[in-house]
Amino acid sequence: MTDLSLVLLAALAAGLICTTIRLPPLVGFLAVGFALNAAGVPEVAGLDTLADLGVTLLLFGIGLKLDARILGRREVWLTSVVHLGATSALAWGYLGVIAVVASGLLADQDWQSLLVVGFALSFSSTVLVVKALDESGSGQSRYGVTALGILIIQDIAAVVFLTIAKGSPPSPWALLLVGLIPASILFRRVLARIDHGELMPLFGLALALGPGYALFEAVGLKGDLGALIIGLLLAPERRSSELAKTLFSVKELLLVGFFLSIGFTGLPSAGDVVLALLLVLLVPFKSWGFALLLRVQGLRHRTSIKAAAVLGNYSEFALIVAAVGASADLIDEQWLVVLATSVALSFLLSTLLEARSEALVRLAEKRWPTQDPAQLHPDDRPIDVAFADAVVLGMGRVGRATYQQLTTEYGLRVVGIESNEERAAALREQGKDVIVADAMDPDLYHRLTSAEDLDLAVLAMPFHGANLDAMRLLAGQKFDGVVVAVAQYDDEADEMRTHVDAVLGLYDGTGTALADSAAELGGFSRLT
Numbered sequence: 001m002t003d004l005s006l007v008l009l010a011a012l013a014a015g016l017i018c019t020t021i022r023l024p025p026l027v028g029f030l031a032v033g034f035a036l037n038a039a040g041v042p043e044v045a046g047l048d049t050l051a052d053l054g055v056t057l058l059l060f061g062i063g064l065k066l067d068a069r070i071l072g073r074r075e076v077w078l079t080s081v082v083h084l085g086a087t088s089a090l091a092w093g094y095l096g097v098i099a100v101v102a103s104g105l106l107a108d109q110d111w112q113s114l115l116v117v118g119f120a121l122s123f124s125s126t127v128l129v130v131k132a133l134d135e136s137g138s139g140q141s142r143y144g145v146t147a148l149g150i151l152i153i154q155d156i157a158a159v160v161f162l163t164i165a166k167g168s169p170p171s172p173w174a175l176l177l178v179g180l181i182p183a184s185i186l187f188r189r190v191l192a193r194i195d196h197g198e199l200m201p202l203f204g205l206a207l208a209l210g211p212g213y214a215l216f217e218a219v220g221l222k223g224d225l226g227a228l229i230i231g232l233l234l235a236p237e238r239r240s241s242e243l244a245k246t247l248f249s250v251k252e253l254l255l256v257g258f259f260l261s262i263g264f265t266g267l268p269s270a271g272d273v274v275l276a277l278l279l280v281l282l283v284p285f286k287s288w289g290f291a292l293l294l295r296v297q298g299l300r301h302r303t304s305i306k307a308a309a310v311l312g313n314y315s316e317f318a319l320i321v322a323a324v325g326a327s328a329d330l331i332d333e334q335w336l337v338v339l340a341t342s343v344a345l346s347f348l349l350s351t352l353l354e355a356r357s358e359a360l361v362r363l364a365e366k367r368w369p370t371q372d373p374a375q376l377h378p379d380d381r382p383i384d385v386a387f388a389d390a391v392v393l394g395m396g397r398v399g400r401a402t403y404q405q406l407t408t409e410y411g412l413r414v415v416g417i418e419s420n421e422e423r424a425a426a427l428r429e430q431g432k433d434v435i436v437a438d439a440m441d442p443d444l445y446h447r448l449t450s451a452e453d454l455d456l457a458v459l460a461m462p463f464h465g466a467n468l469d470a471m472r473l474l475a476g477q478k479f480d481g482v483v484v485a486v487a488q489y490d491d492e493a494d495e496m497r498t499h500v501d502a503v504l505g506l507y508d509g510t511g512t513a514l515a516d517s518a519a520e521l522g523g524f525s526r527l528t
Contacts, residue, residue, distance in 0.1 A: 004044050010036060011256055024351050026131065026259050030344045033263015043264040051261040053209075054254030055316065056227045057247055058130055059155070060208035062148060063231020064244040065139060070149045075297040075377065079146075080153035083293060084122045087286055091118030094282060098275070106275070113331045120322050120339060121279065123158060123315035124286075126151045127258060128347055132310050132354055134248075140438045142380055143306040146294065150311065152228065158317045159222045162324050170220035177219065177226075180211060184233035191237050201246045207234070258316070265319065265340035272334070276341035279314075283346050287312030287353065291364070298377035301364045302446060309357040313350035314343045383435055384449045388415040391454055393439040393470050394461030395427055398486055402458050403432060412456070417444070439470045445477045459485035459500070464492040471499050 014028030037043075070076055095114040099106040106114075129147055130139075138144040163170065187207060194203055208227045216226030234240050268276065291308035295301065318339045325331040353360075373381050385391065390406055392399045395418035406412045416434040418424040427434045437444045439461060457474060459467040467485050474483060483500040487493035493503045 006041065007032075007036060007044050007047075007260065011260060024131070024135070026128070026255075027348055027351060029256055029259035030262060030347060033260040034267075034344070035263070036260075037264050037267055043261070047257050047261050047264065050254050050257030054251060054256075054258045055127060056208055056213050056224055057205075057251040057254060058127055059224050060204070060212060060227040060231040061244045061247060061251060062126070062130060062152070063228045063233075064235055064240045066145070066148055066152070066232065066235060068232045068235070070145055071152060073146075073149065075294060075299060076146060076149035077153055079290065079293045079297065080150045080157070083150075083289055084119075084154065084157055086289060087122035088115070088118045090285065091121045091279075091282060094118075098278060109332075113335075116321070116325045116330045117335060117339070119161065120318040120325070121282065121314055121342070122286075123154050123317045123321075124151060124311040125313045125315040125317075125343070125347065125350075126155065127255060127316055128313055128350060129310050131255070132351075136442075138306075138442055141306075141442055141444075142299075143303045143310070146299070146303070147307045147310050150290075150307075154315070155225065155228070155317070158321060159225050161321060162222060163220075168220065171218075174219040174221060177215070177221075180215075180229070180233060183211070184230075187230075187234055188237040191234060191239050191243060194239075196242075200243060201250065204243050204247050205250075262316075262319070262340050262344055266337035268337050268341045272338045272341060275338050276345055279338070279342040280345045280349060283312050283314070283349050284353075295368070298375060298380070300371065300376060300380050300447075301368055302361045303380055305361045305364050306357050309353045309360060310350070312346075312353050314339070314346040316343065318343055381447070382449050383437070383444075383447050385415050386449065386453060388413045388433075388454060390414045390456035390458065392416045392458045392460055394418065394459070394466070395423060395432075395434055396460065396462055398462070399458070399460035400427070400432075402460055406456075406458075439466065439473075442473055442476075445473050448477075454479070455481045457481055457483045459483065461486075462488075464488065464496070468496065468499075471496070475499070 010032045011029050014032045015025035016028075018025050018028035092111075092115050095106065095109075095117060096111070099109055099114070129151060133139040133141075133144045133147070139148075191203065194200055207230050212227035212230035213223030214226075216229075217223040231240075234243070287308045289308075290311050291304045294304035294307055299307075319336065322331060322335050322339050326333045326336065376382075389412040392403050392406075392414060395403065395416040399416060399418070403414050403416050406414050414433065416424075416427065416432060417437050417439055418427065418434050419436070419438045421436050424434045424436045437447075439459075457479065459470050461467050461470070464487060467487070471483060471485065482502075484502045484504065485496050485500045487496050487503050487505060490505075493505060496503045
């Protein structure tokens with residue numbers, strides 16, 4: 001208990017210090033792990049288990065928020081495959097040069113060992129990327145979704161390698177996992193009816209660790225992959241995002257254990273530190289490779305650079321690949337310590353790169369050739385709203401009624417923004433001007449051209465948090481038109497009033513409309 005208290009207090013202090021100097025707390029957690037290990041503090045019993053649980057819930061949460069169809073997009077799967085191969089080859093060649101120039105650092109290392117290490121360095125960190133996207137609110141942005149899709153393809157490649165390296169194929173019983181597809185119908189029905197209380201997170205934990213992690217491990221597949229797949233199967237249920245939110249704090253706490261555990265992997269020697277620093281020099285090239293590949297496939301400079309910045313790091317999977325490689329006598333066990341140090345240093349470098357991504361975007365837009373909008377990816381083209389007087393964010397029942405009233409009663413030219421593709425298509429068939437986009441995507445407001453000419457913005461989404469985020473994003477673009485929002489509860493309305501010009505309660509006017517409808521059906525006439 002004493003060691004646990006010491007570790008927790010040290011992690012808290014380091015996290016607070018990093019927050020004070022505007023660094024992510026995870027940098028402090030990494031530093032504490034190495035510092036405690038150097039000071040001779042033994043690793044807390046169960047720390048690795050907590051770390052594994054954190055990663056499992058992380059992948060489960062990714063699945064809950066991700067549309068599986070994204071994995072089939074060319075800019076996702078092709079970028080993943082090409083980048084994995086190119087980075088592995090680059091790292092292999094780079095290590096070969098180090099072996100020749102500084103043979104003392106890589107004594108007795110054959111080409112096969114260096115190739116395994118190069119492959120390990122080709123992955124980007126799922127943990128770090130998801131945390132960065134969560135903290136910036138960019139998980140649903142174009143670059144965020146693309147980065148997550150790339151990470152999942154990488155994770156699948158890692159699972160294939162681990163299966164081959166272990167020399168034991170999955171059990172024939174693994175074929176029965178196909179049964180999870182029809183079973184997911186039942187899972188989604190339960191999720192749709194489950195209470196908002198403690199049963200919600202318990203349901204998520206049970207599925208992530210039961211039919212997710214444990215079932216996949218039982219048939220010789222990686223449990224983390226199982227948690228991801230269960231999350232993807234639950235994603236079509238509209239309450240999947242609510243489930244992800246209920247597990248967020250649990251996941252974040254467990255991931256502290258993950259970052260601490262890296263430092264307890266082993267103490268690097270001076271030569272290990274030098275080699276780790278040399279490996280970190282590859283990170284900018286790795287990041288640049290992502291940017292070029294995404295740009296070639298029609299994504300905007302901004303999307304390409306933002307995705308590349310967040311993916312510019314080494315992965316926790318490098319340690320897993322190294323551990324399995326060492327057990328299969330493919331590489332020396334000392335690589336574990338070198339790679340753990342490289343991963344930690346790459347996290348720090350990635351944090352600095354991501355924090356300066358806006359400056360990198362401006363530099364790319366200045367140096368790279370101007371892109372023809374017609375040649376851009378359809379989902380990443382600029383959106384011209386110069387013709388419109390007003391924009392309605394969220395085209396549900398409230399948004400549709402607002403759109404109709406503004407166009408028919410006030411003669412305004414209105415554009416609606418809706419994230420649901422099917423709903424947007426149906427509204428376009430009705431003659432409404434509706435754009436498929438996520439109002440909580442920060443990149444949306446960069447894609448809107450002539451947005452400063454709009455006179456009115458209506459925040460008509462059903463969730464308070466979504467309207468609040470959209471309001472802040474509008475403010476960040478220096479929108480100076482009138483902003484009106486809806487709110488369901490009084491406290492939400494009070495919070496919103498401090499930021500917008502007017503707030504309408506979701507049920508305001510409902511009683512009047514209900515009375516009018518009842519009187520009309522009853523045959524009553526209005527008083528004159």
